[in-house]
Amino acid sequence: MMSNHLEDRRLVRRLRRACSRALPFRWRDWWRQRSRRSDNGAVVRVVMRAALSVAIAFGGMLAAVQVLAPQLLTLAGLMMMHLRIELIRHRLGSDPALAVLAQLPVPSRRIVDLQMRPVWRASLWLGLDAAGFWMVAWLSQGVAVEWWLLPVIGAAHAAVTLALALAVVLLGRTPPLWWVPIIAIALAWCLVKADTGMAWAWPAIQPVLQALRVGTPWGWLGLAAELGPRDALAAGAGLGSCLVLAVASIIVLRDRLRSTWRLDPSWREVAGRPGHHFSWDDDVIADADEDSDGPKLAGGGPTRADTQGQTESRVALAWQAARTAPSGLSLDGLGWVGRRVASRLATKERFLADRLSPVRVDEAVWRWALLMAGLSAASALAGIAGYWSLFLLAAILLARRQRGLSVLSALIGIIAIRWTVWEPIVSAVLPVIAILMVTPIAGGTWGGLPMGWTLLGNMPRCWLTLVRIMVTVIGFRFVASIPIVATAIFAMCISVSPTAGGLAAIGWLICILSAPWIIPLQLIRRTPGGLADVGHGRGWLTFLGVTLLIVQFLLMVFLLVAVAVGADSGWITFLAMVGGAIVASGVVTVLQVALLRLAYRRYVDLQ
Amino acid sequence: MQVFSGPSCMDTRVRSLAKCFTTEEVLTDLDLDLVSGQVVAVIGLNGAGKTTLLRCLAGVITPTRGTITWDGEPGLRDDPVRHAKMVFLPDDPLLMAEQSVVEHMALHLRGYGRDGAIDDATVVRVLRELDLLDRAGKPVAMLSRGQRYKAALAALLLIAPELWLLDEPFASGMDPQGMLTLRRRARAAADAGACIVYTTQILEIAERFCDRLLVLGRGRLQVQFTRVELEAMPSDGPGSIADRLDEFRDR
Numbered sequence: 001m002m003s004n005h006l007e008d009r010r011l012v013r014r015l016r017r018a019c020s021r022a023l024p025f026r027w028r029d030w031w032r033q034r035s036r037r038s039d040n041g042a043v044v045r046v047v048m049r050a051a052l053s054v055a056i057a058f059g060g061m062l063a064a065v066q067v068l069a070p071q072l073l074t075l076a077g078l079m080m081m082h083l084r085i086e087l088i089r090h091r092l093g094s095d096p097a098l099a100v101l102a103q104l105p106v107p108s109r110r111i112v113d114l115q116m117r118p119v120w121r122a123s124l125w126l127g128l129d130a131a132g133f134w135m136v137a138w139l140s141q142g143v144a145v146e147w148w149l150l151p152v153i154g155a156a157h158a159a160v161t162l163a164l165a166l167a168v169v170l171l172g173r174t175p176p177l178w179w180v181p182i183i184a185i186a187l188a189w190c191l192v193k194a195d196t197g198m199a200w201a202w203p204a205i206q207p208v209l210q211a212l213r214v215g216t217p218w219g220w221l222g223l224a225a226e227l228g229p230r231d232a233l234a235a236g237a238g239l240g241s242c243l244v245l246a247v248a249s250i251i252v253l254r255d256r257l258r259s260t261w262r263l264d265p266s267w268r269e270v271a272g273r274p275g276h277h278f279s280w281d282d283d284v285i286a287d288a289d290e291d292s293d294g295p296k297l298a299g300g301g302p303t304r305a306d307t308q309g310q311t312e313s314r315v316a317l318a319w320q321a322a323r324t325a326p327s328g329l330s331l332d333g334l335g336w337v338g339r340r341v342a343s344r345l346a347t348k349e350r351f352l353a354d355r356l357s358p359v360r361v362d363e364a365v366w367r368w369a370l371l372m373a374g375l376s377a378a379s380a381l382a383g384i385a386g387y388w389s390l391f392l393l394a395a396i397l398l399a400r401r402q403r404g405l406s407v408l409s410a411l412i413g414i415i416a417i418r419w420t421v422w423e424p425i426v427s428a429v430l431p432v433i434a435i436l437m438v439t440p441i442a443g444g445t446w447g448g449l450p451m452g453w454t455l456l457g458n459m460p461r462c463w464l465t466l467v468r469i470m471v472t473v474i475g476f477r478f479v480a481s482i483p484i485v486a487t488a489i490f491a492m493c494i495s496v497s498p499t500a501g502g503l504a505a506i507g508w509l510i511c512i513l514s515a516p517w518i519i520p521l522q523l524i525r526r527t528p529g530g531l532a533d534v535g536h537g538r539g540w541l542t543f544l545g546v547t548l549l550i551v552q553f554l555l556m557v558f559l560l561v562a563v564a565v566g567a568d569s570g571w572i573t574f575l576a577m578v579g580g581a582i583v584a585s586g587v588v589t590v591l592q593v594a595l596l597r598l599a600y601r602r603y604v605d606l607q
Numbered sequence: 608m609q610v611f612s613g614p615s616c617m618d619t620r621v622r623s624l625a626k627c628f629t630t631e632e633v634l635t636d637l638d639l640d641l642v643s644g645q646v647v648a649v650i651g652l653n654g655a656g657k658t659t660l661l662r663c664l665a666g667v668i669t670p671t672r673g674t675i676t677w678d679g680e681p682g683l684r685d686d687p688v689r690h691a692k693m694v695f696l697p698d699d700p701l702l703m704a705e706q707s708v709v710e711h712m713a714l715h716l717r718g719y720g721r722d723g724a725i726d727d728a729t730v731v732r733v734l735r736e737l738d739l740l741d742r743a744g745k746p747v748a749m750l751s752r753g754q755r756y757k758a759a760l761a762a763l764l765l766i767a768p769e770l771w772l773l774d775e776p777f778a779s780g781m782d783p784q785g786m787l788t789l790r791r792r793a794r795a796a797a798d799a800g801a802c803i804v805y806t807t808q809i810l811e812i813a814e815r816f817c818d819r820l821l822v823l824g825r826g827r828l829q830v831q832f833t834r835v836e837l838e839a840m841p842s843d844g845p846g847s848i849a850d851r852l853d854e855f856r857d858r
Binding site for chain 2: 011012014015016017018019020021022023105
């Protein structure tokens with residue numbers, strides 16, 4: 001009776017067609033329906049595949065150039081991984097909710113299979129990502145990585161992801177603090193081995209070093225032409241960065257894991273007595289009743305209370321589902337892992353009941369994310385990913401503050417803002433400003449910084465912006481892509497020809513001034529809580545602005561110092577550039593914060 | 608109209624049912640026979656055990672003591688065949704927020720193995736009756752509370768179970784038309800042989816819309832009235848159902 005998929009798409013299509021036929025045709029409805037279908041992931045998947053193809057083709061083309069290829073390709077690999085994580089989140093979001101499935105007269109085994117599927121799928125995707133990433137790195141660097149290494153690494157990556165996911169489940173909570181020293185030791189070991197040039201590991205590590213270096217200002221400024229001790233440090237930090245990415249994915253997965261593995265009564269069933277019917281713990285039931293009877297969803301539009309209610313209601317629903325599942329599932333065939341998971345769950349029912357409190361969950365996510373962000377920040381001190389870790393931290397804070405907003409979405413939003421606003425400034429405007437400032441000091445010789453160098457140095461950034469556009473547009477699929485594209489065109493123009501850049505600047509200025517409006521607004525629009533939720537999260541845009549301020553300031557100082565040092569300029573030049581950078585940064589940031597505040601007020605007014 | 612019909616309606620018997628939560632006994636030695644073709648209303652004070660009774664009947668929770676039999680067989684949660692003959696609809700139905708109404712119905716039809724038995728016209732009719740037709744493609748999250756209940760109710764109506772277990776359906780946020788549809792459909796299903804059990808706090812509805820009225824109090828079945836007895840009672844004052852309920856509260 002039951003097919004492999006409970007979601008019978010043909011039946012859904014049939015019913016949908018029947019309903020459509022019964023209603024008068026309206027283009028608006030048709031369009032909305034199409035939009036909704038795209039939300040279900042089909043379009044995203046298609047775009048992802050297309051983007052992957054384009055990236056590979058693009059990378060292949062650039063590989064011939066041999067100049068920009070390494071950076072772009074490796075970056076593309078990183079971006080693909082990032083996108084893939086987002087895609088996983090999207091896919092998981094469309095999986096059937098166990099709470100509803102458990103209502104149906106479906107065999108327990110089927111439910112267990114459905115529960116396992118997201119984990120396997122996530123592992124598989126991440127493994128493929130890793131393999132793709134390494135393949136890109138391999139292609140871009142021309143380093144002799146054995147072909148068999150790619151699937152091995154992919155499998156290892158998948159195994160690590162799965163292990164992390166299982167660890168979360170087995171532990172029944174976030175990883176404890178003792179994970180940190182273990183990870184640190186592992187990182188240190190990698191660093192030592194990398195630094196001493198371990199023969200067998202080096203070919204595998206080298207492309208990663210190169211790849212990760214791309215993400216650093218050093219890499220962009222061409223200051224690290226050859227691998228050295230600094231790269232080894234960067235590698236460690238880069239590994240931390242990758243770890244952060246993995247952790248972000250795990251954080252995303254945790255919600256799903258929590259709502260599936262932990263709450264599935266069949267695990268408790270199998271953990272109880274094989275062949276017997278499970279006897280519910282009265283205390284747990286009592287707790288469950290308190291949980292389930294309390295929160296109710298209110299009708300009408302989304303409100304802050306609703307969002308809270310939905311969170312709590314999800315807990316209630318899960319408990320409800322826990323009660324509705326059939327009993328008597330056999331342990332046979334589940335294997336050691338299944339039995340272990342079931343056992344842990346069965347012995348931790350009270351613990352899980354506590355854990356299901358939304359407040360506790362928040363705390364757990366927060367602690368875990370903070371832990372990993374701290375680790376990443378520590379890595380950043382080694383010289384890489386400083387702003388990435390800051391971004392992540394900002395995203396975590398934002399997600400924590402903005403209930404319902406995932407860390408990844410917040411991260412994408414922040415990065416999009418940074419790319420939209422900051423990147424063109426760094427790419428084109430500030431170097432010009434800096435040069436103009438330095439010119440009088442240096443006697444009209446462009447401060448020793450040849451314009452050609454500046455433009456050439458900006459080329460990769462402009463191309464990078466293009467890649468980022470693709471990522472941003474795919475990631476967000478919103479109207480902000482217009483100013484982003486305009487920004488990129490401008491950046492490209494000014495890189496190629498100042499005249500063209502000047503012409504493009506007019507359009508760019510218009511777009512860039514609108515970008516701080518559009519992106520946060522879209523970010524808000526995409527939050528499940530909706531606008532009303534933002535009304536209660538007062539000041540989060542200000543927080544975003546402050547974060548941007550910090551990030552911009554650090555990055556600007558760093559870049560300008562690097563430029564100054566790289567140009568071998570004197571102290572006067574250096575100080576002038578730093579001073580100018582601070583002023584410019586301050587002005588830009590104040591403008592941004594003002595715009596963000598204005599956007600926020602505008603939205604509140606629209607309530 | 609797609610309702611259950613046939614002589615083999617599921618026979619549900621409850622004997623000495625008890626359910627304890629921690630130290631509190633919510634249900635105590637409750638005996639009950641659910642006969643096909645009846646609409647059974649369950650009323651009682653808050654905490655009387657109404658919802659717990661429904662959950663026990665649905666197999667959602669396991670009784671502490673006593674037995675529930677479906678067609679003479681022990682009621683087990685792991686009995687998909689008999690499980691497929693009943694639908695339990697909580698007052699806050701379980702719905703997937705991202706699913707549309709149509710997808711929700713399709714999922715349930717599929718899960719209950721009724722997808723082949725339902726034609727398009729029936730689906731459209733049910734949705735139209737519940738004023739959900741133009742919302743059929745919308746995600747559940749975009750619906751109001753009453754509409755969400757209607758979406759769950761639509762799935763129930765399409766499944767046409769033999770045993771309806773409805774928890775507070777008249778406090779579900781549905782509009783009057785929705786409640787009328789529910790009553791009309793429930794009555795039609797009962798006439799065709801199904802058994803409808805619902806809980807409510809609205810005495811007027813319970814009095815008028817039932818074949819049997821069960822009064823729960825402190826976990827026990829205090830009293831039950833048949834349709835004839837209810838009609839013989841005065842609508843107000845001494846001897847009315849409201850008056851009788853006060854007696855049970857003081858016990």
